[in-house]
Amino acid sequence: MLGRFLWPVAGFAIALLLWAWGAKGLEESTPIAAMFAPMETFEALRAMVLGPDIWVHVATSLKRVAVGLGFAILFGVPLGILVGMSKAFSQASTPLFQLLRMVSPLSWMPLAVMVLGVGDAPVYFLLAFAAVWPLMLSTAAGVAQLDPNWMLLARSLSATKWEVIWRLVLPGITAQILTGVRLAIGIIWIVLVPAEMLGVSAGLGYFILDTRDRLAYSELTAAIILIGLLGYALDYAARFVHARWLHSVPSDPLR
Numbered sequence: 483m484l485g486r487f488l489w490p491v492a493g494f495a496i497a498l499l500l501w502a503w504g505a506k507g508l509e510e511s512t513p514i515a516a517m518f519a520p521m522e523t524f525e526a527l528r529a530m531v532l533g534p535d536i537w538v539h540v541a542t543s544l545k546r547v548a549v550g551l552g553f554a555i556l557f558g559v560p561l562g563i564l565v566g567m568s569k570a571f572s573q574a575s576t577p578l579f580q581l582l583r584m585v586s587p588l589s590w591m592p593l594a595v596m597v598l599g600v601g602d603a604p605v606y607f608l609l610a611f612a613a614v615w616p617l618m619l620s621t622a623a624g625v626a627q628l629d630p631n632w633m634l635l636a637r638s639l640s641a642t643k644w645e646v647i648w649r650l651v652l653p654g655i656t657a658q659i660l661t662g663v664r665l666a667i668g669i670i671w672i673v674l675v676p677a678e679m680l681g682v683s684a685g686l687g688y689f690i691l692d693t694r695d696r697l698a699y700s701e702l703t704a705a706i707i708l709i710g711l712l713g714y715a716l717d718y719a720a721r722f723v724h725a726r727w728l729h730s731v732p733s734d735p736l737r
Contacts, residue, residue, distance in 0.1 A: 498520055501519075501520055502519060502520050505518050505519040505520070506519070514699060517699040517700045517703075518699055518700070518703050522700040522703075523700055523703040523704050523707065524704070525700070526698075526700035526701045526703070526704040527704035527707055527708065530701060530704050530705070530708070531708070536689065536705075536708070538684060539684055539685055539686050539688065539689045540686065540708075540712065542684040542685045543674060543678065543685045543686045543687075544712075546602065546605055546606065546609060546674065546677075546678070546685065547609065547667070547670050547671065547674060547716070549602075549606050549609075550605075550606050550608075550609025550610045550612075550613060550670055551609070551610075551613055551663070551666060551667065551670060553606060553609075553610035553614075554609075554610045554612075554613035554614040554617050554666055554670075555617060555659075555663070555666075557610070557614050557618075558613070558614040558615070558616075558617030558618040558621065558662065558666075559617060559618075559621050559659060561579075561614075561618045561621075562617065562618040562619065562620065562621025562622040562624075562625065562662075563621055563622075563625055563647060563651060563652075563655075565579075565618065565621075565622040565625075566621065566622040566623075566624070566625025566626050567625055567647075567651070572622075579615070579618070582615075583615040587608050587609075587611050587612035587673050587677075588608070588673065588676055588677075590607070590608060590611060591604070591608065591676075591677070591680060594607050594608055594680070595680055595681070600680060600681030600682070601681065601682065602682065604677075604680050605674075605677045605678060605680060605682065605685075608673060608677040608680075609670045609673060609674065609677060612666075612669045612670060612672075612673045613666035613667075613669055613670050614666075616662045616665035616666050616669065617659070617662040617663065617665075617666050618662075619662070620658045620659060620661050620662030620665065621655060621658060621659055621662060623658055624654070624655030624657070624658030624659065625651060625655055627655075627658075628650075628651065628654050628655070632650055632654070633646070633650070636649075636650050656727060657724070657727060657728055660720070660723060660724040660727055661724060663720060664717065664720035664721060664724060667716050667717065667720050668713070668717060671709075671712075671713040671716060674686065674687060675687040675690060675709065679691055686705065686708075686709055689705055690702060690705055690706075693705060
């Protein structure tokens with residue numbers, strides 16, 4: 483039990499030592515490297531989290547994550563159900579979806595700005611576009627894994643298509659949808675920072691650019707650490723919800 487905590491602490495300690503050693507080694511050739519050192523970074527991080535400004539950017543970024551994830555769920559889950567339940571739709575759409583899935587969301591940045599303008603709209607589009615694919619694929623995989631006997635039972639009871647989806651399919655694939663949500667959150671969080679460099683005036687991506695322009699490199703490194711901590715917290719929350727769901731629902735959605 484103790485080793486479960488000691489090993490992560492040891493890993494972080496080694497990483498911290500390597501970070502300090504690397505910053506110290508670069509000071510002679512690159513004097514600015516001293517501003518990236520651990521002590522300066524953690525002092526900037528302490529001042530940052532105790533002040534009000536960074537939390538405005540954090541709140542703005544989290545709102546964009548929520549909206550982007552909401553749009554991804556709105557489109558990804560129905561598409562996944564349709565792919566999983568309709569063989570014709572799956573055959574017709576899968577090649578197109580696979581092609582679009584392999585295009586980096588950041589490739590759409592110029593088009594998003596030209597079509598949607600500057601502001602939140604292109605950011606929402608990029609985040610939703612990045613997150614829709616893991617949600618769609620996880621949902622479709624969940625539908626494919628449903629016991630076909632459940633479908634036969636529903637048909638024998640004269641259930642409508644909507645009743646089958648609402649009372650049988652959705653309860654049966656909720657665990658897979660939550661897996662897709664967790665994957666989508668991870669992708670959104672990675673895409674968020676570059677997406678927030680699209681002419682917005684707040685957010686963690688904007689803050690990164692602002693620290694660069696102000697030559698506040700200690701704050702820049704501190705912001706990177708804060709982004710990592712927030713991303714870890716979001717992933718932990720998604721894993722917690724997924725684990726609680728798996729332990730709280732019966733394996734048979736008809737029950």
